[in-house]
Amino acid sequence: MSQPFVALKGRAFWTCSYLPCELSSAFGYQPRRFWAQAGGTPRADRVFPPNLCSGVRASLEEAMRQATAEDLFLLADCCDADRRLADALEASFPGQTFLLFLPRAEESWPELASELRRLAGFLAKKSRRPLEEEALRAAIIEEEALRQSRRQFHARQSLGGVSPITYYEALRSWCGRAPEGSFPLGDPPAEESSDQGERAPILLLGNSLDERSFWEMLEELSFTVVADDLCYGEKLSQVQVQAGVEPFEALARAYLARPPCPRTQRLEERWDDVLRRGIDRGAIGAIFIPTKFCDYYAYELPILVPRLRAAGLPTLVLEMDYGQVSPEQLRTRLEAFRESL
């Protein structure tokens, strides 16, 4: 992927997919989503109590393990746990954290645009260079091209033509976390399209699933993910930033208009959208994995699970600690679910 604007400086770690990567790219930072690492979270456990979101814990752990003075942490106040993550990062890496006030309603785009300008000010200060509108527009075009290829990928995926591991690798790559030598974006290996006949097409719901072994198990048990509701999955691919509009306004409008997440107030629309995608794409079941101690997804369960089941989608609920998968329990549950479909 070319980066025509400015030389790369440090990494800009993010947690919430409502935070436009276009901005950090425009200032020469490499946007990277925090990604849960193997080996538990011993460093983060010193800062956070055990009953705080395991995703936030994994993010702090990664920062404490490998972040440098050149890196930035761009967070949104999307939940109480992320706010506390901002506090913890600020304590360990003073001056490297930005916390954005993220409104929920689409009509609040002027507030978001104003917050994005504040973020641009922070990035300008940190990178010691002023914002160049050209660089931002170029970053928007580049990111838009990436999302276009993501949407093409989802189109193939929705036909059952993508294996779980391929999708996992794609997600990693889209989040700036592709391992060396992974496949080029939007171009999964050719053999993917064959031998998918025996697979059970499912709808995958939950915040995020960074743990590779989970996807490997889906693969082993012949599931295929035809639609998802992950934070960094298909919902993010649907963002469409308009060209020709003032960039901050365009970004704020586009990100708030994307398919809504459980934090928004557009809940009926969200539930309909998730259900429709699952059914339209021929899913025969759903796997719902709320991250432990995530209130937003925990409040989705009582409403969404009965709806999925009523719509004829048998649903397996797996409570899973982020990056901490107990393989035996997981296998038993997934295998039993596969047998029941």
Place this chain on the structure above:
Amino acid sequence: MKAVDLLRRKIEDGTARTLLTSAMAHRFLQIFARRETVPNQYGIELVRNAYLKRKPVAFTSLFFPPELATALGLIPFPLEVAAAMISAMNLAPLFLRKAEECWYGSDLCGFHRLATGLMLAGYLPQPSVVLSTTALCDGSHRFFANVAHHFKVPHLLMEIPNGPTEEAEEGVERQLIQMRGALESKLERRARESDWERVFSYSREQHEEMERILEIGAQVPSVVPGEISLNMVGVFYATAGSPWGLRIFRNWRKQLEKTPPRKENYRLFWMHLRPFYAADLFAALRERGAAIVRDEFSAYPWVPLDPRTPERSLARKICANPALGPISRRLAFAVSQVRASKAQGVIHFSHRGCRQAAGGAYLLKEGLRRAGIPCLILDGDCVDPRDYSLEQMRTRVEGFLEML
């Protein structure tokens, strides 16, 4: 028999649901209520007004300004406070189980789980609207959204930015204006300046009483029974702007002025809320001469309310919350309150399902340590007694006191 005992018996035998909507039952309850404490009388009247539909009901979150609902002629019905009251009556497990049966898992905040159980068991009155803010607690957003979904009524949400900046206040003011407009057209009733004057005057006088109570708490030795202050916190927020708010806190202040000093070996500042069912924990503290001389939520600062600019005033009040934004604000507030109340240490009650307070507790403790203030983090649940063990709590608390 006390009114609360009667209510408990009726809930246990399953007849309370019908009785809650019976005018006759409420007349009887009123007779019992005369012998109750003033806060309990408020609770009983709240229940009567809400269930007999004397006025439209608005479910409200703890930091939602009830002045707005009262000025518009709504009954603000504080769900988290209702949950605390149910827990204090030792009725929580019944309703918690109900919530858990319906996919509301035990990791969620106990207040919200308990109120959900009340809702699912049919014990909440029918609201006309649900009003909440995102101040401090994001879990409350989806809890109130689900409540509104259950009752099929609108959920009006106010989003609160991270601190008291001019821009933040403007943003909240805009939302308040929109919300007031939406409510006025729904209720077909306008709030006049005289309504705001009345409501704000109650609010101001109630706060003046609270300031006097805080001064009394700072005396050495303190006469304030901290466990009761911690019971009053929710009532304080829920009754702001109503005659009840003024009555309860004037009465409480007068009572304290007549209270003789207690034996006091230790002075403590309490952070977050109390376990409402755990009277024995506070008895154990009393036995050791440990006085809770002040608590975090009672000490939140007052902001003058101007009836000519009601939304701006309320926006300022909401944004002045010292726990909004980075933990450094909450820490600075805690340090100032410890000094002002001459406390020797802090107990932070880390409510299990609370991400914002419990999630920052270690960072807070470290900040307090740097300021030379010892802090005990007490893990537990404010309303769910099922994992509570007095002995475990006692060991932690007594160990802390021995250390002071």
Place this chain on the structure above:
Amino acid sequence: MSQIVCGLDIGSLTAKGVLLEEGRLLAALLLPTGSNGPQTAQDLYRQLLAEGSMGGEVDPYIVATGYGRVSAPFAHKTITEISCHARGIIHFLPQTRTLIDVGGQDSKVIRLEEGKVVDFLMNDKCAAGTGRFLEVMARGLEVSLEELSRTAQDAKAEVSISSTCTVFAESEVVGLIARGRPKGEIARGVMSATAQRIAAMVHRLGVQEPMAMSGGVARNAGMVEALQSELGVRLWLPPEPQMIGAWGAALLGAQYA
């Protein structure tokens, strides 16, 4: 008459007692707590007096500690095990700055400055990181606690136990056995998982040496090794780690008598 003091530490699994005269040990005893705490406390006290050849002629000043401290109403004073363990360890190693006490149902980390408790942490309400966790895992592996420790020390490798919940971890252990993983490797994984939980608490208070360990789990060599390797420090072990709380109670009794 010389001063005689008695410290009783009534824990969840065992009750310990120490009888001292002017700081000199007269008798020390350990009994299972059983289901009748008050009776055990009474028996322990009587047996201590008998062993110390005190008969009914003396009236020692008694301090009770431990979860069952209220089970000894005849004690003159009750003091928490936090203060007692701290006082006890200071008697044996006065320079101690961090004390790890892992007992049957809880674990605690105590920070000391010049012999005084300045901070402490206890495990959240969960058996992981306590003696109970090790017991349950030993049950899953069908070995005794001693064998668990020995096989873990002999193992060349370890398997990772990812569940932090005791019940889930037990089923994980059963699954690992079913897949033919050697017991020693699993045992070492169990020790590591426990050590990680305790080490997280130590780190929260900051690693300050000299660091000592008390409580029944300190007798488990495999566990001590796992903790040392997790923390990267050497742990100092008192002669009878289980008795430290009772020692501390008696020594504090001498101050109050």
